[in-house]
Amino acid sequence: MNIKGHHRIREQLAQSLERGRTSHAYLFSGREGVGKRLVALEFALAVLEAKDQRDTDRVLKAIHPDFREIEPEKSLITIEKIRGAQEWLSLAPMEGRRKVLLVNEAHTMNREAANAFLKSLEEPPSSSIIILVTSRANHLLPTILSRCQILRFVPLSHREVKEILIEKGVDPSQAEEIAALAQGSAGKALDLALGKGRELLEYAQGLHQGTLPPLSPLGQRPWKREKEEVLKLLGLLRTLLKRDVERERGSSILWEKHKLLARLEENLYQYNLNPQLTLEYLELKWRTLE
Amino acid sequence: MKAGAVEKDTLLGLLQLAQGIVEKRSLNPILSAVVLTASKGDLEIQATNMEESIKAKGSGSFQEDLQVAIPLNRLGDFVKELAPGPVNLEILEEGNLFRVSQGRVWAHLPILPVQEFPTLPLEPDVTLSISREGFLKALSRTFFSIATDSISTALKGMFMKWEEGKMVFVSTDGHRLSLVELAQEGLGQEGLEVIIPRKGIQEIRRLLERSSEDEVRVGVVQNHFYGSTEEGEVFVRLLDAKYPSYQKVIPQDFAYRMVISRGEFAKAVRRASLFSSERIRGVKLEVRDSSVIISSLSGGDEPFSGAAAEEMELLDFSGGEVRLGLNARYVLELTAVLEGEEVVIEAGDPLWPVKFTSPQMPDYLHIVMPLQLEEEA
Numbered sequence: 001m002n003i004k005g006h007h008r009i010r011e012q013l014a015q016s017l018e019r020g021r022t023s024h025a026y027l028f029s030g031r032e033g034v035g036k037r038l039v040a041l042e043f044a045l046a047v048l049e050a051k052d053q054r055d056t057d058r059v060l061k062a063i064h065p066d067f068r069e070i071e072p073e074k075s076l077i078t079i080e081k082i083r084g085a086q087e088w089l090s091l092a093p094m095e096g097r098r099k100v101l102l103v104n105e106a107h108t109m110n111r112e113a114a115n116a117f118l119k120s121l122e123e124p125p126s127s128s129i130i131i132l133v134t135s136r137a138n139h140l141l142p143t144i145l146s147r148c149q150i151l152r153f154v155p156l157s158h159r160e161v162k163e164i165l166i167e168k169g170v171d172p173s174q175a176e177e178i179a180a181l182a183q184g185s186a187g188k189a190l191d192l193a194l195g196k197g198r199e200l201l202e203y204a205q206g207l208h209q210g211t212l213p214p215l216s217p218l219g220q221r222p223w224k225r226e227k228e229e230v231l232k233l234l235g236l237l238r239t240l241l242k243r244d245v246e247r248e249r250g251s252s253i254l255w256e257k258h259k260l261l262a263r264l265e266e267n268l269y270q271y272n273l274n275p276q277l278t279l280e281y282l283e284l285k286w287r288t289l290e
Numbered sequence: 291m292k293a294g295a296v297e298k299d300t301l302l303g304l305l306q307l308a309q310g311i312v313e314k315r316s317l318n319p320i321l322s323a324v325v326l327t328a329s330k331g332d333l334e335i336q337a338t339n340m341e342e343s344i345k346a347k348g349s350g351s352f353q354e355d356l357q358v359a360i361p362l363n364r365l366g367d368f369v370k371e372l373a374p375g376p377v378n379l380e381i382l383e384e385g386n387l388f389r390v391s392q393g394r395v396w397a398h399l400p401i402l403p404v405q406e407f408p409t410l411p412l413e414p415d416v417t418l419s420i421s422r423e424g425f426l427k428a429l430s431r432t433f434f435s436i437a438t439d440s441i442s443t444a445l446k447g448m449f450m451k452w453e454e455g456k457m458v459f460v461s462t463d464g465h466r467l468s469l470v471e472l473a474q475e476g477l478g479q480e481g482l483e484v485i486i487p488r489k490g491i492q493e494i495r496r497l498l499e500r501s502s503e504d505e506v507r508v509g510v511v512q513n514h515f516y517g518s519t520e521e522g523e524v525f526v527r528l529l530d531a532k533y534p535s536y537q538k539v540i541p542q543d544f545a546y547r548m549v550i551s552r553g554e555f556a557k558a559v560r561r562a563s564l565f566s567s568e569r570i571r572g573v574k575l576e577v578r579d580s581s582v583i584i585s586s587l588s589g590g591d592e593p594f595s596g597a598a599a600e601e602m603e604l605l606d607f608s609g610g611e612v613r614l615g616l617n618a619r620y621v622l623e624l625t626a627v628l629e630g631e632e633v634v635i636e637a638g639d640p641l642w643p644v645k646f647t648s649p650q651m652p653d654y655l656h657i658v659m660p661l662q663l664e665e666e667a
Contacts, residue, residue: 054405063318065340065408090443090489092513092530094340095409119441125530 001045002167003038003159004186009151015044021046023125023149027106031135031155033187037104039153040131044100047129065094068101072108079113080190086116090127099128106132107139114141121147155184165193181239192236200229204236207286230275232266256289266282293380294352296333298372298392304348305366307522308337311493312362313346320501321404323359324366328352337362338409342493343410346522356381356647359402360388377486397405404427411525417457417518420474421507426460428470428496429491431654434623436488437463444531447485452477452517460536466620467657468640485533486515490526497524539657541643544636544637548577550602554649558600563618565598571619572661574606577612580604587615587627587661613640615661622657 003010006014017024028036041060048066050056058064068088070081083102093099105111109117120130132148134140156164158179164186165175170193178201182189191197205214225233238261246253264282267273293606308324316339325336333350335453337343353415358381368390369377378391383664429448437445440463441501449460457477459470486494494517496505501519509516514525562573567585572587614637626634632649637660646656 026564058406061406063406065321090446090531091341092528094513094527125443126532127530 025130027148027149031184032135066099069105077109107136296350300348324362343525376468397454402499411512413508417507432461432468436461452482483577485529549606629656
């Protein structure tokens with residue numbers, strides 16, 4: 001597997017395995033899109049002693065009998081999923097000496113699921129290793145945190161993100177610009193360069209540079225936006241502003257714009273604002289601040 | 291083109307064995323497959339549901355070796371409808387299809403990626419040849435007290451230990467415990483301890499019950515318990531847990547000992563429990579002189595819905611006062627597996643574990659935790 005960064009963590013995991021001193025449960029904590037799951041998969045392959053391409057493929061497709069991966073459905077890991085995983089944990093390994101359970105976005109376990117899961121962490125089956133992956137460790141129960149060895153993943157460097165983009169075929173000059181906005185997240189960078197985020201980035205850049213065509217007389221953009229997208233957009237604008245601040249040392253206009261973003265973000269999180277209207281309000285307000 | 295033929299009845303028999311294991315619906319399509327392997331002219335099948343797996347062989351005529359994974363249910367259902375006689379099996383090179391044919395009847399089935407099929411354990415190097423009847427009896431005498439619903443993983447299976455000269459079988463659900471010691475020579479793996487899941491025990495029993503051999507093979511290999519008959523081999527994945535130390539709950543000192551007729555006792559308990567509260571289905575035993583009174587137990591907070599009692603002669607008695615509450619279902623499940631006409635009941639304090647034995651079964655004992663009688667609460 002081609003993984004960038006996190007050398008210290010990967011080294012530490014490899015050594016603990018070599019010395020037979022692995023933990024029963026790990027928590028991989030860090031920002032989204034920095035490669036936590038990839039490192040977890042790399043570690044799982046090592047734990048399972050994957051010996052050929054067939055083993056590797058079966059782990060990556062999550063059909064290896066001694067590997068299981070669970071993730072949220074509709075932003076939630078339910079108690080049924082946890083119970084299913086616990087049934088699976090109760091059996092001895094089928095092919096090898098160990099099993100690995102990988103729980104993605106572990107913070108999406110609801111209270112019920114998390115409490116049920118505690119049992120597995122308290123009395124871990126001897127042959128299994130559990131890896132929890134989360135970008136919001138502070139949303140996990142303290143009782144869960146205290147039963148895991150926590151590994152903190154730092155953001156990737158600008159150079160690492162840029163390399164990843166270039167490897168995926170992004171033009172180097174564009175890669176430079178996007179890497180600067182991605183805050184050390186390869187996932188975010190790839191989304192901005194090649195995924196759905198691309199359109200958002202163009203919009204944010206247009207608004208920021210004042211090159212966006214004016215709104216139609218009715219004040220509407222012809223596309224619909226989801227709440228998540230508007231939040232993403234606000235984040236992008238904030239990153240762009242931050243760079244201005246570093247260059248220009250805080251003009252009052254920048255400060256006003258920043259306050260506007262912060263207020264909208266707060267309101268979107270707290271109240272059920274209409275994302276489309278929020279976006280239109282932002283655009284109109286932003287232009288008055290130019 | 292790789293091709294060969296096998297008798298319909300042989301093929302159908304193999305496929306039906308696989309159908310007994312494979313789940314109808316599985317998230318992973320490869321688990322709905324049967325793997326057919328032709329080698330040295332024979333045909334072997336493999337199937338698994340990840341908990342239990344089966345391998346079986348039949349004779350056929352194959353010029354070349356082949357291995358494919360085919361959706362089991364379609365194949366099985368089709369073969370079942372064919373006429374007796376040879377069935378041709380071949381891989382069609384052009385379309386990655388599997389062709390099953392007989393005379394002018396044919397079917398094409400998709401081939402599933404066999405490399406995604408789990409690797410099943412190999413047959414153990416050392417297996418133990420054991421009396422089929424003795425082993426089945428040991429299983430049925432412990433099976434009923436395996437926990438069906440417990441927070442403890444270990445209790446969801448049967449504990450099996452190989453010691454010098456004997457195999458020990460234990461099951462408990464926390465309220466009762468069964469223990470069998472089966473004398474057995476030639477235990478190659480002394481000190482071995484495993485926990486076999488309840489469902490897996492059922493598969494092993496099913497395999498052995500269909501067999502007509504006097505001796506069958508059992509063993510442990512790569513985290514699996516293994517049973518083998520002339521028909522095939524079943525592998526059951528073990529539970530990954532540590533069995534609690536059960537010796538502690540086996541009472542050694544007794545305040546009384548009563549001997550009672552097994553058949554009469556079961557009937558009396560069944561009759562009395564008809565009037566017991568639905569929730570517990572308890573019965574009460576009280577000894578007076580040389581007889582025991584068995585009566586229904588009703589919950590104190592429920593409206594009166596009847597009561598029943600009967601008196602039975604004891605075959606033998608020694609010791610002091612007896613006032614004992616028992617769960618009727620536990621008693622009935624136990625008396626169903628006991629052999630011989632007599633049941634021996636021994637206990638100490640009213641709330642201590644009660645020991646049941648049969649003089650005709652020196653290698654079996656059963657322990658039940660008594661119910662707390664209300665007067666003592």
